[in-house]
Amino acid sequence: MLDTLVLASSSGLAVCVAFFALAKRTSPISFRDARVMWVMHRKTTSCRGYRWKLIKRQKDKIVGFRCECGYSYTQKRPLVCRSLKHEEHSEHPAPFSF
Secondary structure (H helix, E strand, C coil), X not given: CHHHHHHHHHHHHHHHHHHHHHCEEECCCCHHHHXXXXXXXXXXXXXXXXXXXXXXCHHHCEEEEEEXXXXXXXXXXXXXXXXXXXXXXXXXXXXXXX
């Protein structure tokens, strides 16, 4: 009985961890970013499409684009992400010495 309870609770915990690790939501990008991504798509895939549409979500925020060839790109980020502390992303390089 105890083995079944432990197995059920551990599998439930594993499902929750997998859900939060794999679940993503759309993130807004600028018009310029969408255009740059579209140009990169055209160059890397030799796409012959000349038109593209913005993909918008709530409150007219741009989250991606759809090319006339059928390719679509949507900017996504994880639901749960850890923010960096100030010490972890220092912009000053180490001093150079001889």
